[in-house]
Amino acid sequence: MNRVMARVVFVLSVVLGLPALAQSAPCMVVTLTGTQGGPSSFQGLAGSGTLVRYGDDSNDCRGVFLQFDAGRGTSMRLSQVGITPGEVAAVFITHVHSDHVDGLADLLQLRWMQEFKRPKIDVVCSGDTAAAGHVMSCAKLVAHTADAYIQSGEIAQRRAEDKARPAGGPADLVNVRTFASSDEPQVVWSSGDVRVMAVRSAHVAGHASYRVDTPAGSVVIGGDAGNDTPAPPRASSTSAQVEALAKGAQVIVHSVIHPVMGPDGGTGFPAPIYHRQSTATDLGAMAQRAGAQHLMLTHLIPPLGADRQGPYRLPKGAITQGDYEAAVRASGFAGGLTVGGDLSNVRLPARR
């Protein structure tokens, strides 16, 4: 319903004594809370993260707040859309690389200091996953998230100011909800009308991708997913599991790497790291096959305007939004496209 119609229905419903009629249309807003690609920092971009808020027209889609990854600066970006750490119902982690979790300690510490009386926050992620010589453990990440603040004495000092703060520090406020990674989508969280599913996807051990289903629509958050075949030859750099998860979803949010970082680009960027990300063109093709209405690119490697990705210099200089758009459109994808900056957002249903 467009705004004029909504107004007419609102006035009629007030006159007729049916206020719920005017206010019940469900809606969802997907906001990129950080779009920096990888652990480098560039011009103040926040680390990787996506906020999904769901509600209805009466509360401006602010019924429930779900955060997917929490990179550097997440609480700063949430503050810019009027959300405090305590208001987030759940944080979903795609993988435990620092660029996706740097902001978690900050978010949980703030919650522990200022909003500890709220219900516990869910942190949802894959269970411990072993690879050659190492184990990726989201559960340990959470359990030890405030160790530095405990060791420094801060937790004890702040408890001396307010004994009601939980003794164990921020980790005491968390329900860690791990799941066994699976190629088949599984429901890993739900509340009311909102359901979140997860699949295993390749990048590093324990990487997961998520889908949020609501009456207003569905969004898939791919994270840094790549193809299970770690290098060419292969049909695509994208994940078959993410593509299957995205069938019927309106919006896909996905990390992207521009082909300029590839082995032929002269940057010296390590080929295995290039190959474990999804390229802009392959993401366009995946969005097309999945039938998505909108593709949101995030975690841009390289960032717009950067003449280097960390230590790797781009011999032909920085690339532009147009370069990313051209790479996506080369796939034939004609749907909506966001080359993400911090706080880029998409609303479902779209306002007319």
Ligand SMILES: [Zn+2]
């Ligand atoms: Zn990353």
